[in-house]
Structure formats: C-alpha cells, structure tokens
Amino acid sequence: MEFTEAQLRRYARHIILPEVGGIGQSKLLAARVLVVGAGGLGSPLLMYLAAAGVGTLGVIDDDRVDLSNLQRQIIHATSRVGMDKAESARLTLAEINPEVRVEARAERLTAANALDLIAGYDLVADGSDNFATRYLVNDACYFARVPLVSAAMLRFDGQIATFKAYREGDHPCYRCLFREPPRPGLIPSCSEAGILGALAGTLGALQATEVLKEILAIGDGLSGRLILYDALAASFQTVRVKRDPDCPLCGARATIADLSAHAA
Ligand SMILES: [Zn+2]
16 A cells, blocks of 8 residues: 555554554454444544554444543533534544544434444444443454454543454453443443543543554454553553353353344
8 A cells, every 4th residue: 555645654663663654554444343432432542543644433322522521521612512422523623633534423422323333443442331232342343253342441441352252262352351231320331420531531542552553463353352551650560361152142051142132
C-alpha cells in the first residue's frame, strides 16, 4: 500500500517501530473495529483507535450526552449535552483523524441486530456499562467468530481480557469466567456506586492497546488472561483463565445455540 505524504507524517511514530512499520500501518488502515458504547471506556478507546489510523470505526450507543457523563467520557463536550453519543463521538473522531471512516449508530445493540452488525467487523471492543449487553456481545462474537476485547470497571477497579473462544485450543469466553449474568441489582452500576473518572482512561487505553496488538498480530494478547487493576492500591494483577469444558456457550455440551435468550 502506498502512503500519501500526509499519512507518512501522521503515522511516522508508528511506521518507525519495527513491530509496526509500513505493513502494520497498512493493516491498521484496512481494519474494521466495532466499539460497543461511546461512554467512559469507549471515549479513550475510540480516540486512540482513530488517532492510530484504524480505517473504519463502528460505534453503537443509543444514549444521549448527559452532564454527568462528562466527568469521564472525554470524547464528548459540554456543548454537546443532549446530542446522541454516537454522533458526538463521530464529530470528535473526525477532528482527530478525518481519514477514519466512522459508522455511527444511535441505537441499542440487541439480539436482533447484534450478529449481522458484528459479522461486518474484524474485531469488537466492548465498552458497554451493563451485564445484558456484555453477555450479548460475548455470545454474538462467539457465533460470528470475531475476537472480542472486553473491559469493565466500577469505583476504583477495572478488568480487561480478550476472548476468541471460537478458536481451537485454550481460549475461554466471557461465560467461562462468569457463567451467567448476576441477578439484577446484585452488582451496582456506575451511577449507583460511582467511578473515578480517570480509571476509564486507564482501562480504555489498555483496551485500545490490545485492539491494536490484535490487528497487528504482535506481542502477547490477553486471550486466557484477565488483568485486574486496583487504582487505589496502584496495582495490576494478571490471572490465568481457562476454557470451562462445561461452558454453556463454548463447552462440549453447549446449551446456548443462538441469541434467542437475549431477546427480551
Ligand atoms: Zn465459554
């Protein structure tokens, strides 16, 4: 792939890295990544992926910008309170890198649209803020055979892992770790329990890094490993996670065959 003069300058710090180079940058420009949620995680994630030159970024979020979002959702702005988050994200990304094609969808990811949507991308990064969506994304990525970089956070704690359970070998899915969603109300949401805004930056940037590594096929990915970040202790912990042979989604006697359980 031939780069323009502007591209050579914009991506110079990537291209000079032996692990990326011109070939790697071409891979990024050709890549299609779907980000679920333009919130705390999605903000830094989308901004770094756009800056990196990921050619096509899908963003799906049915929410509108609220004043209480701005403490951590840095892709949005005070002047955009009330605007669809997907549209607000598109505006910011176009400013960062107009080369990136943004496919903004101001709708909710559902059992009806998830498979078709996800199958159109090379990779999904989940930055959603609720368990229903997190399990839906996990199941849909498994059926569509699309790798998933998933992160979550609350208060001062965050976690991140990558899932490609559709592959042979010891690649677990999210349900191998947490089989069923917790009962509603058991785990509080960020609006109920609070969250340190900058934590979203840490986790979202980690997520962006893992997405770029997956596209570039460099380094050690996070499939089979869960990173736990404790911001108050300022400590990272890496936990090995294995495929659960009895997993209802990816196990030998799987009971989940489609997304019908997600249709409410
Ligand atoms: Zn599984």
